Amino acid sequence: MIEVDRVTDKPPVTPNLSTQVAERDVARPDVPREAVFALEGVQVCYGDVPAVAGVSFELYKNQITAFIGPSGCGKSTLIRCLNRMNDLIPSASIRGKVLYHGVDLYADGVDPVQVRKRIGMVFQKPNPFPKSIYDNVAFGPRVLGMKDDMDDIVERSLRKAALWDEVKDRLKTNAFGMSGGQQQRLCIARALAIEPDVILMDEPASALDPISTSAIEDLMLELVGQYSIVIVTHNMQQAARVSDRTAFFNVDLDGGRRVGRLVEYAETEKIFTNPDDERTKEYVTGKFG
């Protein structure tokens, strides 16, 4: 479990990216690679307009994979394909294959409800339900009809999200009374309660202050031992601090249309210190975006 106090000891912004990456790699040596997701030629359109196209890569188990890139590069669109969240947008359509442990998530007969049970999601803005802290965490297990003792599930999930000590005396109070950072950790606890395999995080810290951001990042590093994590972020330091591998997306002008494309995908250290592509280098050194 994470000590909450530790959060404040850590400087929120690190000036030197490369040392940061190196430190973390020492702290957590590479684990054997097993692909959780394999994408093959994925293209997502809204109506007739492609948002992101031609994406093929593998995301690995027990790693944090970061999607970075300028606005409109399709990184959020892509992460929402990984648990079929784009199904909720009537105009969205997808081509190509999204294999999850070898199973195509978009094959006939795949139930999106089952998909989302295995692949949890945390959103950009904390979105707790207007219910008590307890009921927020218990929501997922209840709708899925999980049989374990609910008090246990709630405590376990809140402990994993490093929130238990802060809220254990007010579990029955409304979640809207929490700070933004606490709400986001509650949303993480809520996602953990249904015991997923993967956690998708779509800019989870973009609405938070630096201290809360740091708490979320510590939490991710804690959780990655048990889960595979995919994070979309437009904060490059964040990608450098937490991720094992980084995918850089960019906006291409394709016959007058702006389409997101995967430019480079490699170990985070390589992306930030020695990228192959000139555009990656310009982006991570802050020349554009």
Added chain:
Amino acid sequence: MATPSSSVSDVLGVARKRRGEQAIKGLLFLAALVSVLTTTGIVFSLLEETIGFFGEVGLGSFLTGREWSPLFADPEFGVLPLVTGTLLISAIALAVAIPIGLGAAVYLAEYATPRVRKAVKPVLELLAGVPTIVFGYFALLFFTPEVLKPLFGEPLAGFNALSAGVIMGFMVVPTIASISEDAMSAVPGSLREGAFGLGGTKLQVSTRVVFPAALSGIVAAIVLGASRAIGETMIVLIAAGQQPNLTADPRESVETMTTFIAATAKGDVPVGSIGYETIFAVGTLLFLLTLLMNAISIRFVRRFRQVYE
């Protein structure tokens, strides 16, 4: 040449009178004042005759008396039959309107495609625009003989509370459906996403997240529907008979507070007589009843209101 600071004070220091703005402010104030004055005026117009009424009839016997025959030679002034008649018909109407209205609202807000919603909602709201006298004759000439009579047979009176209540329920459906749908549509999409992201099905997301989140608006819709039911006159006047009848049996004929007022006011009771004053006494009671309901609903809405960023 002026220094920069003096030129700034030149610009800021001249307070101009904007006459147009003052005039508009006054007009807007008048608009707000009219509604306040109307309410006060109603209270005062009710009060004078009501006080006259209670000079002759005791408050206790009015509120607890079980017989209502104010225009008879040997009058009785127990208002209970009118109150139970009102409550009985309103209860039937709400029993019909709440499930149908909320079902329609959940369907429109959560299930219908935008195209279906665009087509259905105006039609639903059109139903609210049908004159109540049409509903009244529909209840009396179609619903009672063609639907209820075959179901209930002889014990059913030709004028009965059930027919008026059910048809009044249909009249109230659009009010409840339309306002509840607005409340549910106003629930932020991020809550739906969160719930779907946890493996919720469409039904679970609608009933366990969206519905509770919209509860204050839904309660407001139901209270507005109830107020319409309590205040509704024409349907009851036509289809429920006008028998001040202390009963809970919906197959019987009843009279409500509103129908008593309407029927008596169009009759030939002399101004100043006790019969005339009963109209105002019943009106005051009706006024207080709806006031009480609105007060309860405001409290409830405040308590459950959620503020979303």
